[in-house]
Amino acid sequence: MEAFYQFFNDNIFLIYLLIFTIILGFEVISKVPTVLHTPLMSGSNAISGIVIIGAILLIRQAASDDYFSLSLGLIAIIFGMINVMGGFVVTDRMLEMFKKKKKKK
Amino acid sequence: MVYNFIINLGYLLGAIAFVWGLRLLSSPDTAKKGNTLAGIGMTLAILSALFTKEISGPNNYGWIVGGGIIGAIAGYFAAKKVKMTDMPQMVSVFNGLGGACAVLLAVVELFLIYNKGHAASNSILVILLSTILIGGITFTGSMLAYAKLQGLIKGNQFLLPKHNMINNIMLIALVALGVYLFTLGAGASQNLAIIFLIGSLIFGASFVIPIGGADMPVVISLLNSFSGISAAVAGLIYHNNIMLVGGILVGASGTILTVLMCNAMNRSLLNVLIGGFGGGASTAGKGGGSGDEVVKEVSINDAAIQLFYSDSVMIIPGYGLAVAQAQKVCKEVDDLLSANGVQVTYGIHPVAGRMPGHMNVLLAEADVPYDKLLDLDAANAALPSTDVVVIVGANDVVNPAAIDDPSSPIYGMPVLEVWKAKNTIVLKRSMSPGYAGIQNPLFFKNNNHMLFGDAKDTLTKLATELKEM
Structure with a gap:
């Protein structure tokens, strides 16, 4: 239990951030209309590609001859980038279709 | 000093852009702007990560740029060519890749702890093991959802007798193994960790197998939420706030959609996950009149x-x-x-x-x-x-x-x-x-x-x- 208290005290700022982000997330997204559920999902999906930051930091720290870390890191970058790029582009494509009708009316 | 300020400002603005972008996404008129804004936020975050001096190492920029270009081209063309009817498959694949990315990070870090004597604090071990579990489930779960949506796997193919019970036991065993690995600390056998990884991957696929077509919206929302959570947990590995913020936002949005979908079917999430709508329904619901009543056709x-x-x-x-x-x-x-x-x-x-x-x-x-x-x-x-x-x-x-x-x-x-x-x-x-x-x-x-x-x-x-x- 002592270890838990220690962890809590050491990371209190992180815990604040975590809780406020959860609340903020629910507040911001809870009002999305049904029409936009799919773009919301693919758009937020692209944001979850933020995990690519970890891959960048990983490769930057890896020793130049540590081919295990480098090759797995490379795959992670490729996957993360597909997630990011694909997610934003496909969302844009969808939203373009929603916008088009607006003008025609 | 100014350098670090700019880097941190980049992260901060990136995080704000995510929040604001998601906010704009909630109205049809501003949604496109919101998506662009979130994209700008992502660019800022990536730039900050590329140039931050908080970490030291040989940088290996060649590897990063090479992988980034390959991924960007692949992602771009996949997104441009996909048919709108195939959107659920596409989102599933993207979810899965995000999860796979998180798993790879945790695998490398864990390997460095076991073999290269990297420091292993209690918290980092919890974080790495959780990332492997959540990310692994997201990866194979999404891939299986993709295979189902694409028709590569039919309905109840691979469904074992008592499948849900097997799943539950597998999950309990995985968590127990994770706790055991944690108690062993840096001295754990690497083979055991590999079993943990493979187990997580198998469980991910296995938990999607019994879930039928009509429940797919729930599963995809849930996996979307998982992909966010795995990104957030992976962010803890690097003490990176924007990974935490971005991941949690996605986790929250996926959770809301999951709840909405469950409400729309008047079922609890647990019921969707272990209920086996498609499988168990065959015995019930024949009350509608099977055969003796006639339907009228129209030309x-x-x-x-x-x-x-x-x-x-x-x-x-x-x-x-x-x-x-x-x-x-x-x-x-x-x-x-x-x-x-x-x-x-x-x-x-x-x-x-x-x-x-x-x-x-x-x-x-x-x-x-x-x-x-x-x-x-x-x-x-x-x-x-x-x-x-x-x-x-x-x-x-x-x-x-x-x-x-x-x-x-x-x-x-x-x-x-x-x-x-x-x-x-x-x-x-x-x-x-x-x-x-x-x-x-x-x-x-x-x-x-x-x-x-x-x-x-x-x-x-x-x-x-x-x-x-």
Whole structure:
């Protein structure tokens, strides 16, 4: 239990951030209309590609001859980038279709 | 000092752009801006990560840029070429790749702890093991969801007897193994960690196997949420706030969608995950009249006349519309009717299709203005005064058994009450029950007519008839 208290005290700022982000997330997204559920999902999906930051930091720290870390890191970058790029582009494509009708009316 | 300030400012602005972008995404008018803003946020975050001096190392920029270019090109073309009907598959794949990315990070860091003597604090071990579990489930779960949506795996293929019990035991065993690995600390056997990794991957696939087609929107939302959580947990590895913020936002949005989808089916998440809608339903729900009652058919010509001379028509699209790629010809029929003064609307059930909002995207692709799309409540309010309802490839979402048959597996699920309209026409390939395997008593009602055939084919013929009138 002592270890838990220690962890809590050491990371209190992180815990604040975590809780406020959860609340903020629910507040911001809870009002999305049904029409936009799919773009919301693919758009937020692209944001979850933020995990690519970890891959960048990983490769930057890896020793130049540590081919295990480098090759797995490379795959992670490729996957993360597909997630990011694909997610934003496909969302844009969808939203373009929603916008088009607006003008025609 | 200024350098670090700029880097941190980049991260901060990136995080704000995510929050604000998501906010703008919640209204059709500003959604496109929101997406662009979130993209800018991502760019800022990536730049900051590339140039931060908080970490030291040989940088290996060549590897990063190389991988980034490959991924960007692959992602770009995949996103540009995908058909709107295949959107659920695409989102599944992207979810899975995000999860896989998180797993790879945790695997490398854990390997460095076991083999290269990197420091192993208690918290980092918890974080790494959780990332492997959550990310692994996201990865293989999404890939299996993709395979199911793409039709590579049929319904209950690979379903073992007592599958849900096996899943539960597997999950408990995995968590126990994770705790055990944690207590061993840096001295744990690497083979045990590999078993943990493989177990997580197998569990991910296994937990999606029993979940049937109609429950896909729930699964995809849930995996979306998981992909966010795995990104957030991976962010803890590097003490990176924007990974935490971005991941949590996605986790929250996925959770909200999951809850909305469950509510739309009047089922709890637990029930969807272990209920086996598709599997267990075969015994129940035969009350609708299996065989002895007759359905009335209508010819294309009669249907066209009926539509042409009505005042109001509501079209109810379902997954069948997506399968038949019939959204554009559907809009053509809509145009022909509207030109004749018929008021055409669309009734959209929240779980129609295979992902949240699936039908809205398809109809948007076909240029249907979104103010013609009625959600569940608005559609139900309008139905009693609607002359003809055309049901295109939807089944369970218009099943009256959900209201009046307590023995039906979908009893209690809010549905579109189409039988209250004056007439209904069901476009359907055959009499076979929908994905949920439930017979639909609507087909036997007095004011209902069936129009058998492929949805696209039938709608094309309807359009031809209407043009000649």
